[in-house]
Amino acid sequence: MTSKEHKKHADLVRPAIGNYARNEWAIVGAPCVVIKALADLVIGALSSKYKCAYADTSHNDEMTLAPGRLANGAMLEYTDQINYQQFNYNTTSTPFSLRQQFSEADLVLVNGNHQQAKSQVVIVYHTKAASLQKRLAQLINVELILLAENAIDVFDFIKESIPNWQNIPICRLDESDKIIAFFENKIQYSKPSLNGLVLAGGKSVRMGYDKGAVCWFGKEQRYHVADILKPLCKEVFISCRADQKQQINPAYPVLEDTFTGLGPYGAILSAFREQPDSAWLVVACDMPLLETETFKFLIERRKISAIATAYNSPDNEFPEPLITIWEPKSYPVLLSFLSQGYSCPRKVLINNDVHVLQAPNVDALTNVNTPDDLEKVKRTIHQKIASADA
Template identity: 60%
Template structure:
């Protein structure tokens, strides 16, 4: 079992430590405001109130959970403390989590060097396990000696002024997120039984090779690793060994099981999933899809004019989709389209609606063959 990359909160998290809580919150506000268009941003802190406070609302009466649908946001109050696992679940959709390091820890740190918080920072020096950036307050000219000792590579880290280095600070986080963007893998869904077609759609030869191999070769231009999805070992043994295969470990779920099996194999990658029964998908459409990929969303998909819904079988599923798909399954749903309809996705308009033509019957196969032969003839003539 491969575990997703995660810290205390999420995949990309930084504790901002060493400044006043006001300075940390102001910095977090500015960074979030700059990045929120591109990324899902989150913030974690602890209340400063040292007095014992009564739980709010119905929690006082004994409720374990209270949900309030506010006008501009939704609010959940929990009675029980959040475990590490529940934290990760709640922050699973966040691309970046900024943490007040004076109260909480994270797998990476940004250190503010402020003479007024010197003793506070020195008490937390043991928490500085992965310092990635140093910010100098106006009252200092360089890091403290104990910080230099605790962070031997301090001189090679980006060092900016806290109050006038905001563009550099924002660029630091943006660069880190780009560097950590999940790799894109490809998955050709070829595990269907093709009952209506009467023959295996993955083996249909549209362009000089079987469709499952044609799609796998096409995806190699856009994806780091490409796999052909198989429903069982028997089908896997039929595949040309030069192609990577991925056998369903979630069986009996059709395409849903193929997608889940891919995430189980690599939960840290995004998956460009495409079905074998979309023979008019071409390089131009995949360029359009990958160029408009949105890592902020659960998935990037096309709107199908034929169904007036998202098309799940040519979709980029981000790593954050994995827990979402599992949650739908736990509620008894195994329809990828239902996941897309009810999730935060980026929905694209398809440049050419014909590209999403689905082939399920011999009649549809004959029509698509004529279209492909016409395109090939045009290409040869030019």
């Protein structure tokens, strides 16, 4: 007898990724040369601010042999071309491997004559009406219509197949500024919402008792940090171990570690497992000198094209991972490092494209890990209070 409650797969939240990435558009309705020229225009305009990518299928029917060592049976060939890196594969791409390859892209443009994407840009090109009509089933989320040089109006079959076509922006194919602005606005509109995550799941071995429970400003430090973050983030969670959950004030939402035994690394992964499309402002609970201005400075200079925005550590000039905005695109990167046996969030930051800032007040990043550290910071806080009252 089979239980009706049995589930074959874990109930995971899947990120809102299409065939390639979160923001992807298939360009359809025109010759390939026109599609490539449009892709070049948009990518050329936006690549200085965003990571752009392009997907297509080769027309070179004369290429019957695989290039280089692939012809001799190699499954992969890597060449450092100095100005760029080249990978040739002798394996079939799957939707899963393609999403992995394009995971850091902010914008993916696709030649819709050969590949599909979750959103579409339709070009009304007079000689391609029959070809476009064959692809009506692919037009599931048309977001822009472009009229080519000789086009006067949208094809009737487009109007009939897309009920809300009047609400879709329409411009001419030569209106470059409008087209570029469309894609840039779409990227900005899809900017991931920002959640806060207060790391309070450590065992505080060096301190001898829970650092997050130390009262600095009339309340436990974990709640003090969470209260600072609340006006700045969509949601704020206290990250903790399963055995700590009952100790947390129920007024503060808890996000329990589901990647256990990995310290802060596991807490970050657990947050992405819960909400993979959100960015996470991760903060350790052992920085009692943190102020609202320190968080605002980081948030205002957040760079969504990087995998993270972090401060330089005042101690070693490496990125400080425990007051960092981790973008959704960092999730597969973190998992990849874990699969290679690494669970250090700083190592991930050092070896990837990260936007690093100098903290406006480096003292705010001071860690309290030992009783001696605690006494030093207490004196600093008392001096500040005395100066303010003087």
